[in-house]
Amino acid sequence: MRTLGIFKRRKRVLVISWDGVPFSFLKKGMEEGRFPLFSKLITGGAFGRMTSVLPTISSVAWTSYMSGKNPGGHGIFGFIDRKPSPLSFFIPTGKDRRAEFIQEVLSREKKRVISINIPMTTPPFEVNGILVSGFLSTKIEKATYPPEFSRVLKEMGYIIDANPVKAKDRKDEYLEDLFLALRKRFELAERLIRERWDYFHLHVMETDRINHFFWKEKDERFWKFYSEVEELSISLVEKAKDALLILLSDHGFCTLKKEVFVNKYLEDGGYLFFDKEPPEDIRDISEKTVAYSLIPGRIYINLKGREEKGSVEPGDYERVREEVASYLEKLTVDGERVIKKVWRREEVYSGPYTDLGPDLILEPVDGFDLKGNLKKETLSGETHIEGMHTRDDAFLFVKEREFTKDNLSIYDLFPSILSEFSIKVSSDGEVCWRG
Structure with missing residues (x-):
C-alpha cells in the first residue's frame, strides 16, 4: 500500500543571470509593452533593484555573488590587478580568489551542481556535477569539469565568448556572433536541464556585451536580441517549474559620455x-x-x-x-x-x-x-563603446518569495540561496527573502 506524503520532493534552485541588465531598463521596457513574458513572470514573486560592488566590474561582482563576501574577504579587486613589489600586473582568474564558492559549498553538502558560464569560474574546479567556465577560458578543452565534458561542447559548436574586438569596425558581424553564442549557451542549458540537479545556474554574458556596444541607439536588432534572451530564458524556466527561480544581474548600465x-x-x-x-x-x-x-x-x-x-x-x-x-x-x-x-x-x-x-x-x-x-x-x-556599468541599478527577481529588506545587495544571494537548502555559511550578506 502506498502512503502519501512520505517522500518529500527535492529542493531545487534555478538561477539565470543576465549580465549587466539594469532594473530601470527592465521596468521602463515593461511600461512600454516590452518583455511581455518577463512581465507576466514577475507577478508571481519579488522584483527589485539591487546594489552591486565597487569597483563595478563583472569579475568582482560574480566573485562576490559566489562567495557572499566583499573583495576584502575574497581577494578579487578588479579585472586587472597588481603585485606591488616587484611591481607586476596580471588578470585575476578563479585561481586567485581566496574564498569558497557556492558551487563548492553545495557540492560538499552532496548537492548536485550545474554551473554554466559564470565569470571567475576559470579555471574550472571540481564540483558534484558539471561546471562550464566563463569568458576568461581560452580553450574549450580546458573549460569544463569534468574535463571530458568538453567533448560535448566541441561537438555542439559551443562558443565561450563572442570576440569584442569585432565590435569596433565590424559591428554587424559581432552582433551575429552574439546571437550565435546566446543560442549555443541555451542549447547547452536545455540539454543539461534534463539532468539531475539541485542547483542550476546559467549565466548570459551576451547581454553585457550588447549593452557595451549597442546601448545608445537601441535599434531594432537590439530589441530583437533582448526578445530572444527573454524567450529562451522563459523556455528554460518551463523545463523546471518545480524549482525556485532566481533571475538577476550583477550591475546596471548607462550611456557612456x-x-x-x-x-x-x-x-x-x-x-x-x-x-x-x-x-x-x-x-x-x-x-x-x-x-x-x-x-x-x-x-x-x-x-x-x-x-x-x-x-x-x-x-x-x-x-x-x-x-x-x-x-x-x-x-x-x-x-x-x-x-x-x-x-x-x-x-x-x-x-x-x-x-x-x-x-x-x-x-x-x-x-x-x-x-x-x-x-x-x-x-x-571619445570611444566606440556606448555603454558603461553602474553600481546601484542591478535587478533581482525571486519567484514565490517576498523580500525582507529594501537595500538588496549582491552579497545577499549567497546566504539566501544556501538558506533554501538549510545551509548556513558565514558571509557579508544576509538572507533577503522569505516565503
Missing part, C-alpha cells in the same frame, strides 16, 4: 611621474610618484615599504591619502563633475585581504568611464 584618464589628472597635479617617456606601463613610474591609478578608478598611494618604488613615508600615509582624495574630488570634464564619491579602502572593504586592495576607490558620476591609460594628451576622450 566620455572616457576619463585618471593618471593624466594625477600627472597634471604633480602626483605621478615617470622614469621613461613615453612610459610603456605603470612599472615605469618614478620614485617621485605619490599615487597612480588602475582601471577603473582604483588609486594606490606609492607607499614606502609596500611599493617597489615607494616614496610616501608610512607616517605620512593618512595625510597624503586625504590630500590625493581631495584633489580627485575636484576632477571635472567640460565643466561637469566626474567623481560621485571618493571612498577610503576601509569604508568599502573588510576582511583578511583588505590590504591587497586600493587605498582609494573612485565612484564615477554615470557616463564617465574611468580609465587607467598612462600617457594621454587630453584628460578625456
Whole structure:
C-alpha cells in the first residue's frame, strides 16, 4: 500500500543571470509593452533593484555573488590587478580568489551542481556535477569539469565568448556572433536541464556585451536580441517549474559620455611621474610618484615599504591619502563633475585581504568611464563603446518569495540561496527573502 506524503520532493534552485541588465531598463521596457513574458513572470514573486560592488566590474561582482563576501574577504579587486613589489600586473582568474564558492559549498553538502558560464569560474574546479567556465577560458578543452565534458561542447559548436574586438569596425558581424553564442549557451542549458540537479545556474554574458556596444541607439536588432534572451530564458524556466527561480544581474548600465584618464589628472597635479617617456606601463613610474591609478578608478598611494618604488613615508600615509582624495574630488570634464564619491579602502572593504586592495576607490558620476591609460594628451576622450556599468541599478527577481529588506545587495544571494537548502555559511550578506 502506498502512503502519501512520505517522500518529500527535492529542493531545487534555478538561477539565470543576465549580465549587466539594469532594473530601470527592465521596468521602463515593461511600461512600454516590452518583455511581455518577463512581465507576466514577475507577478508571481519579488522584483527589485539591487546594489552591486565597487569597483563595478563583472569579475568582482560574480566573485562576490559566489562567495557572499566583499573583495576584502575574497581577494578579487578588479579585472586587472597588481603585485606591488616587484611591481607586476596580471588578470585575476578563479585561481586567485581566496574564498569558497557556492558551487563548492553545495557540492560538499552532496548537492548536485550545474554551473554554466559564470565569470571567475576559470579555471574550472571540481564540483558534484558539471561546471562550464566563463569568458576568461581560452580553450574549450580546458573549460569544463569534468574535463571530458568538453567533448560535448566541441561537438555542439559551443562558443565561450563572442570576440569584442569585432565590435569596433565590424559591428554587424559581432552582433551575429552574439546571437550565435546566446543560442549555443541555451542549447547547452536545455540539454543539461534534463539532468539531475539541485542547483542550476546559467549565466548570459551576451547581454553585457550588447549593452557595451549597442546601448545608445537601441535599434531594432537590439530589441530583437533582448526578445530572444527573454524567450529562451522563459523556455528554460518551463523545463523546471518545480524549482525556485532566481533571475538577476550583477550591475546596471548607462550611456557612456566620455572616457576619463585618471593618471593624466594625477600627472597634471604633480602626483605621478615617470622614469621613461613615453612610459610603456605603470612599472615605469618614478620614485617621485605619490599615487597612480588602475582601471577603473582604483588609486594606490606609492607607499614606502609596500611599493617597489615607494616614496610616501608610512607616517605620512593618512595625510597624503586625504590630500590625493581631495584633489580627485575636484576632477571635472567640460565643466561637469566626474567623481560621485571618493571612498577610503576601509569604508568599502573588510576582511583578511583588505590590504591587497586600493587605498582609494573612485565612484564615477554615470557616463564617465574611468580609465587607467598612462600617457594621454587630453584628460578625456571619445570611444566606440556606448555603454558603461553602474553600481546601484542591478535587478533581482525571486519567484514565490517576498523580500525582507529594501537595500538588496549582491552579497545577499549567497546566504539566501544556501538558506533554501538549510545551509548556513558565514558571509557579508544576509538572507533577503522569505516565503
